[in-house]
Amino acid sequence: MKNVVVLGGGVGGTIVANLLARRLRREEAQVTLVDRDGKHVYQPAFLYVAFGGMDPRKVARDERRLLHRDVRLVLGEAERIDAERKEVHLADGRALAYDRLVIALGARLAPEELPGMEKAALHFYSLPAAMRMHDALERFPGGRIVVTVAGVPYKCPPAPAESACQLDYFFRRRGIRDRVDIHFLSPISRVFPLESVNPVVERLFAEHGIRSTVFFNVESIDPEAKTVNSLEGETIPYDLLVMVPPHRGAKVVEASGLGDRGGWLPVDRHTLRVKGHDDMLGLGDCTDLPVSKSGSAAHFQARVVADAILADLRGEAPATRYDGKVMCYFDAGYHKAMAMSFDYEHPPETPRLGLKAWIAKHLLNRAYWALVPTARV
Amino acid sequence: METAVKANVLIDARGSFCPGPLMELIRGIRQAALGETIEVWSTDQGSRKDIPFWVQKAGHELIGMFEGPDYARFVVRKRR
Numbered sequence: 001m002k003n004v005v006v007l008g009g010g011v012g013g014t015i016v017a018n019l020l021a022r023r024l025r026r027e028e029a030q031v032t033l034v035d036r037d038g039k040h041v042y043q044p045a046f047l048y049v050a051f052g053g054m055d056p057r058k059v060a061r062d063e064r065r066l067l068h069r070d071v072r073l074v075l076g077e078a079e080r081i082d083a084e085r086k087e088v089h090l091a092d093g094r095a096l097a098y099d100r101l102v103i104a105l106g107a108r109l110a111p112e113e114l115p116g117m118e119k120a121a122l123h124f125y126s127l128p129a130a131m132r133m134h135d136a137l138e139r140f141p142g143g144r145i146v147v148t149v150a151g152v153p154y155k156c157p158p159a160p161a162e163s164a165c166q167l168d169y170f171f172r173r174r175g176i177r178d179r180v181d182i183h184f185l186s187p188i189s190r191v192f193p194l195e196s197v198n199p200v201v202e203r204l205f206a207e208h209g210i211r212s213t214v215f216f217n218v219e220s221i222d223p224e225a226k227t228v229n230s231l232e233g234e235t236i237p238y239d240l241l242v243m244v245p246p247h248r249g250a251k252v253v254e255a256s257g258l259g260d261r262g263g264w265l266p267v268d269r270h271t272l273r274v275k276g277h278d279d280m281l282g283l284g285d286c287t288d289l290p291v292s293k294s295g296s297a298a299h300f301q302a303r304v305v306a307d308a309i310l311a312d313l314r315g316e317a318p319a320t321r322y323d324g325k326v327m328c329y330f331d332a333g334y335h336k337a338m339a340m341s342f343d344y345e346h347p348p349e350t351p352r353l354g355l356k357a358w359i360a361k362h363l364l365n366r367a368y369w370a371l372v373p374t375a376r377v
Numbered sequence: 378m379e380t381a382v383k384a385n386v387l388i389d390a391r392g393s394f395c396p397g398p399l400m401e402l403i404r405g406i407r408q409a410a411l412g413e414t415i416e417v418w419s420t421d422q423g424s425r426k427d428i429p430f431w432v433q434k435a436g437h438e439l440i441g442m443f444e445g446p447d448y449a450r451f452v453v454r455k456r457r
Contacts, residue, residue: 151404151407152396152400152401152403152404152407153396153400153401153404157395157396157400158395187400187403188397188399188400188403188427188431189399189423189426189427189430189431193394193395193396193397193400194394194395194397195394195397195421195423215430215431215434215435217403217407217435231435231457232434232435232436233436260408261386261408261409262404262408269389269392290388290389290390290391290392290393290396290398290401291393291395292395292396324392326395342394342395343392344391344392344393345392347394348394
């Protein structure tokens with residue numbers, strides 16, 4: 001019997017494991033999923049926690065309950081991948097042999113890469129940080145809020161601009177919007193990464209009095225002076241700093257010599273096989289794919305990875321290729337949102353901002369648990 | 378589409394609408410050592426304007442911009 005080992009119980013790893021368990025006969029292969037703590041986290045909820053729109057207790061569920069009964073769940077931290085011997089070594093000394101390895105470990109927050117960041121900045125990229133941000137926003141008496149990213153790449157490229165809109169909406173509801181100056185700093189030439197969507201976001205910023213500066217790539221923070229400095233040579237003051245922390249690839253990928261300089265796993269953009277290792281496949285935020293680091297990308301990639309493994313185990317040619325598909329939402333507040341979808345060949349069309357997409361986004365927030373990790377959609 | 382330059386790092390950002398080729402280049406520059414070269418492939422029309430502008434603004438050096446039938450290649454040296 002063959003062994004398929006999946007590292008990571010996030011959206012990508014969970015869907016791959018469930019699809020395989022559903023489609024493989026029991027005597028064909030054992031599917032094992034390794035997860036650090038057995039908790040599956042719905043990360044898009046963090047933004048809502050930061051702005052008080054979601055109960056922090058509702059963002060995570062037991063991974064075991066989301067997995068097909070034939071998937072073996074191993075709790076532990078993968079410490080080293082031995083590509084020669086085809087084994088994964090866990091921190092507690094256990095070793096797992098694999099015929100096919102799936103690496104779906106996500107991105108790692110690395111605030112230590114920007115000195116001063118941990119103390120000076122708020123963010124919504126982990127549950128504790130989102131809860132701290134919510135407290136700080138509730139207490140904020142007014143002043144200048146700077147919203148930016150510490151570096152690239154980072155998860156969910158629209159999220160910083162989305163958070164600027166949410167700040168406007170939050171302080172409008174708190175009744176102190178006139179005392180809050182929101183200043184958005186973008187690392188690239190426009191406020192929104194997607195060119196065809198940028199005019200919509202620029203219009204939103206103009207309507208809601210959100211200022212912006214482009215080509216601002218953070219080089220350092222001066223927590224004493226309360227300024228943020230760019231590598232392009234500008235300095236901007238803040239009273240409250242909202243900054244997406246630096247990201248790196250997965251630790252075990254780096255420790256095993258499989259990552260690039262940022263620790264990102266190099267995978268083929270269509271087959272999702274790890275370059276130079278045909279028996280390993282990578283998906284989601286931990287890879288170097290030139291697509292958004294987002295659950296939706298991992299979701300679409302998971303089907304390709306599961307198809308490839310099934311074909312490998314059965315000696316067939318894989319039937320599907322990843323086409324770069326990503327789908328995402330932007331919640332602008334005021335019960336308005338927009339949905340965007342694109343792939344390697346097709347840029348997104350300019351979306352309509354309105355109630356329909358807002359309802360769809362909020363339905364997804366609720367329906368996620370029943371539909372997505374379980375691979376029903 | 379031949380260049381005399383062999384870059385230290387190659388980033389294939391073709392088809393990248395989000396985060397996009399400029400963000401991929403910034404990632405490459407941040408991870409590079411001083412003096413190293415980064416080559417970015419882009420199918421995004423906007424890159425022809427964005428990339429040279431940012432490279433100049435951030436104090437790096439655009440060694441070359443090479444137009445092909447399907448995509449453009451940009452070679453940049455990290456200067457600071």
